[in-house]
Amino acid sequence: MALDSDTLAQLCATLRRFVDEQLIPAEAEVAETDAIPARIVAQMRELGLFGLTAPEEFGGLGLTMEEEVLAIFELGRAAPAFRSMFATNVGIGMQGIAIDGTAEQKAKYLPDLASGALIGSFALTEPDVGSDAGSVRTTARREGDYYILNGTKRFITNAPHAGLFTVMARTDPEKKGAAGVSAFAVERDTPGLSLGKPEKKLGQQGAHVCDVIFDNCRVPIGQLIGGIEGQGFKTAMKVLDKGRLHIAAACVGLSERIIDDMVGYAVQRRQFGKPLADFQLLQAMFADSKADAYAARCMVLDAARKRDSGQDVSLEASCAKMFASEAVGRIADRNVQVHGGNGYIREYRAEQLFRDARLFRIYEGTTQIQQIIIAKALTTEARERAGL
Missing domain, CATH: 1.20.140.10 (Butyryl-CoA Dehydrogenase, subunit A, domain 3)
Known part of the structure; x- marks a missing residue:
């Protein structure tokens, strides 16, 4: 639901002060330590930054797209690593469930994603598959009440901190391209899921990425986003x-x-x-x-x-x-x-x-x-x- 003009103006002004008074002064510290200070992450949670776009019924602000970009115009003024800390929850790490998830999946995950208690991450890119989502090679084979995931995802933002991954995997090997790809909500402690070491990067110190590895990872069928195969693309x-x-x-x-x-x-x-x-x-x-x-x-x-x-x-x-x-x-x-x-x-x-x-x-x-x-x-x- 769209905010009234006064509330939106107040939100943007609050975010600008936060950037000027807290984020920009901490840029040198973050660049040197390659970490966002815990005090700043706590402030992000208090300001509701992890839930900017989460539906209001799940504890978010429910910003429209226009309101979201106006907020990000302000937050984007600081070094990008700060935005990256909460951005996967606002966007790719949460939106798959918010847009296409079942009622049960939304109720289970969206409140914690909105509060920042749970960090979401989006696992699409693979060692030989970048922007071509339809060429996903990670497989998800149905076995009774589980899907068995195998494959590696690469350069996954916030993976070292994430408790939940939106994972694109191929459920139908007979269907080439996008038609055989499905989306899964995979929890961090799922057996068979492991992480690579964080990558050392050219820039954006404080924003962490690493491989996410699935080795016979057993994912319950209830974690298929939307409950329908072939909708992942x-x-x-x-x-x-x-x-x-x-x-x-x-x-x-x-x-x-x-x-x-x-x-x-x-x-x-x-x-x-x-x-x-x-x-x-x-x-x-x-x-x-x-x-x-x-x-x-x-x-x-x-x-x-x-x-x-x-x-x-x-x-x-x-x-x-x-x-x-x-x-x-x-x-x-x-x-x-x-x-x-x-x-x-x-x-x-x-x-x-x-x-x-x-x-x-x-x-x-x-x-x-x-x-x-x-x-x-x-x-x-x-x-x-x-x-x-």
Whole structure:
């Protein structure tokens, strides 16, 4: 249910204060320790960040897509690792159950996911299967009242902390592609489930990923999301459309933060007897960055409003995710350039945000996957108009 304008404004203002007063000051600590401090995770729970989009009847805020992206514009201003801590609960780690789960599955898991007592994770990517959800090789073989899962999932966000995994596995080996894939809610302590060691990454320290390994993992049949085989790909696509808008909103927030840092530095730093901000070549970088961020914001809001109205926004979500993630990369690069030598020094945070921003162009569908989705939609539409 949509919030009234005053409540929404108050929520966004509260989130902005949280970012400015708690998250940004802790960025250096998180980068050095590769961990989100427990005090901040507790504050996230108190603010209801884990349940931003969970249905109200299960203890969440039930934000609409537009409200969610407005909230993420604010939260995305901090280093991305903070958002990653709760984002799988808000999005891909919870939405599969919220959208397609049975009544029993929703009642069992959504309250704890909304409160942050339970961390959810989305297990789709595999060693030889990235953005192509229809090529999943992890198998789920029915055996009496259980499914036996075998396979490995790779680069799974929040896996080291997760108590629940939404797992895509192939239940029908005879059906090639997406038709044979199903979705399962698999609890962390299920026999046969184990974790690899956390990966060391280029950026986003404090956000942890690792392999999730299924070795004859016995999953009760009641954990088949929605209770229907062969619906996993459809569930994944519903989750990813929403997730891509969330990621695009995070890119907008980080872009706007970086622009503030960039221009703020340039008006104070002096060279050749005047502020850097007075040099026209740098002013062009400011202008290009602002146009990038503004265009991305408009795209995300437009797609979010269309989704709230019930429209299919797969095309728009891909456009927004592609553009916003590429834009934040350009802006982060310009920020390093404006900072000059200081941009390469950790103290100024420009190099950290540059490394952090790089991942946005990869996860939840690379830029190239978004291009394929967009092109396919356009050519399909053109063929239909031509009667082909």
